[in-house]
Amino acid sequence: MALNKRDSIVASSLVLFAERGYDATTIPMIASSAGVGAGTIYRYFENKEVLGNTIFQEYVKIFTNTVENDFPYEQSIRNQFHHIFQSMIQFTKEQSQALYFIRTHSSAHFLNEESHTCFEELLNLFKCFFDSGKEKKVIKNLPSTALIAILYGAFLELQRLVRIGELEPDTSMLSDVEESMWDAVRLHM
């Protein structure tokens, strides 16, 4: 926790935004949780809205990078799906609060154009994957947005369970879940 002040503010904000939501989180809460004065926050972020957008974009980008990193474009759709699923798990592990924050705020009123674009880019990654999968007749012929919703929605809800301690994310369970979600999107012949 003994990071520099900016990181400390970001970390505390993320946790509070995830736990209570942006609107129910006050600047004094963030300040005290980050161990800084309320005024200090304004040395790093113009205002609360900018803070919210910055954090949103920062973590969406980390998520996007996690998925994009070493993406096995040359391999089978199933392997690509495996990569995506593993990326989601890895991001969840490293940034347990971040994914939940992104989920609960991806259409929040305070998000600006840039944040939306940033989020679209993430979704676009998934879209490309599903489109190529549909082309190869490996993925169900549902709208890509729907396929993303199924994968992303299910994953987020699972992640919520892990967060609140209702689900133990051991390897075997995770691989079962991966199989379940693959079953959901793949074309059964």
Place this chain on the structure above:
Amino acid sequence: MALNKRDSIVASSLVLFAERGYDATTIPMIASSAGVGAGTIYRYFENKEVLGNTIFQEYVKIFTNTVENDFPYEQSIRNQFHHIFQSMIQFTKEQSQALYFIRTHSSAHFLNEESHTCFEELLNLFKCFFDSGKEKKVIKNLPSTALIAILYGAFLELQRLVRIGELEPDTSMLSDVEESMWDAVRLHM
């Protein structure tokens, strides 16, 4: 809209809570939208928190009832799944705002014990279904909480797309989605 005042307040609150979120909705907003004086709301609800919890519980119960109603306990797991899926769609159609409100507020900071219990009961319905399905070797051997998360999470995310107009909920698409989600949870032999 000429309901009695209480219902009018509940209806208006639901819409506003769904559209703007609980924290960003003010009592005067609700009052003016419900066509009553601000003070009147306090004749029916002790305070904003009670109002929020009441609405949450009310609609979760309606959802629960929709699923429980005419539940085909005697029929196949697949038929039971169909019933559940149809119930979700029906509830979505009838109470388009309600499901979104429940989704976005199911772990809101203002919810009290009773609200959480109420929500657990809804999830428990699904749990029972999945448990019996697993027993009969028709449903994947994943924790029921995980299966619920997959079904519920995916459905909610899809519903969000419909809400924002990104997805057209025609019959054929819906039946494809049902199939996809059944694929996700059923045991493939």
Place this chain on the structure above:
Amino acid sequence: MALNKRDSIVASSLVLFAERGYDATTIPMIASSAGVGAGTIYRYFENKEVLGNTIFQEYVKIFTNTVENDFPYEQSIRNQFHHIFQSMIQFTKEQSQALYFIRTHSSAHFLNEESHTCFEELLNLFKCFFDSGKEKKVIKNLPSTALIAILYGAFLELQRLVRIGELEPDTSMLSDVEESMWDAVRLHM
């Protein structure tokens, strides 16, 4: 002091703005001086800036009306001057703080276009008078803005003395001052 709330707020604001200046006067100060809650001020004025502008315009208009009222256009320049001087004295008596507030804030940073226009109209009254006086060769041939400055500036400073109790505004002194100021602007042949 038992006026309605709006008037009470206006009256208190005027006194405080005059005594401490707009920037050094806080909303809580006004509220407590007016005997209302801080929030109440915002039922009557959108914000502090609007409050400042409203008061400025309100009193400038009263001043303007005081001067315009029964203006003896048909009479001699000297009589017109007498009317103007008497109007200033009357306004000062009735609204002792107002003139000082106007003086100290007539180029304040918070004034909007409308306030400036309103003030220009007041100055224009004087300008017209001096212009007609110059035409008739009764008033010195100085720019009207300068003549206004001399009359208005001197009067304001005198009024300040009365306010702080350094000068007793009895009739004979006032008529001497009027004579002095008339001497300042009239053309001596």
Place this chain on the structure above:
Amino acid sequence: MALNKRDSIVASSLVLFAERGYDATTIPMIASSAGVGAGTIYRYFENKEVLGNTIFQEYVKIFTNTVENDFPYEQSIRNQFHHIFQSMIQFTKEQSQALYFIRTHSSAHFLNEESHTCFEELLNLFKCFFDSGKEKKVIKNLPSTALIAILYGAFLELQRLVRIGELEPDTSMLSDVEESMWDAVRLHM
């Protein structure tokens, strides 16, 4: 502008206080305008209030000295008046911001006893002049405070016009103004 730091702070403060007013001028503004760190200001002035008072007194004293300097005690009242008027013009020219600052802050809330005394001393100069003039039956028999108000008030208002560019301070206009103000205070027989 490469003065020592103290002078640089004083000069910058004067300009900002004159332009924006004491209350609307922040310490960081002064610091950046003076090219020093914000903390440095506190090496030279205990706090903002002390800074304000110091500057007020400093410039009032310069004004006083300008008037006192080479005062023609031996000459006629008219000549003395000319000296005073010329001093005011000279001070205005050299310290254009200072006179405006003094004018707009001469009864500011932050001024302490010493500042008021200092200002009184300036006024006292004028008082002595008018008293001796009245004794010699050259000046109107008005209270000296009133005569000062007329001279000083008119002059300040004129100076404001020059400042905002509404009046061109050429020699002929200035001598007309001097004549006008002399007419205001002198005894007409």
Place this chain on the structure above:
DNA sequence: TATGAATGAGCCTTCATTCAT
């Protein structure tokens, strides 16, 4: 000596809640 990051008191403003009507 000089700095500017950090602080927190206090500002303006909003809004849940009360209460006289």
Place this chain on the structure above:
DNA sequence: AATGAATGAAGGCTCATTCAT
């Protein structure tokens, strides 16, 4: 029972002031 004017606690934010470097 219903209202909405009034309230004041609390939020976001600014800025005079301090202090470690």
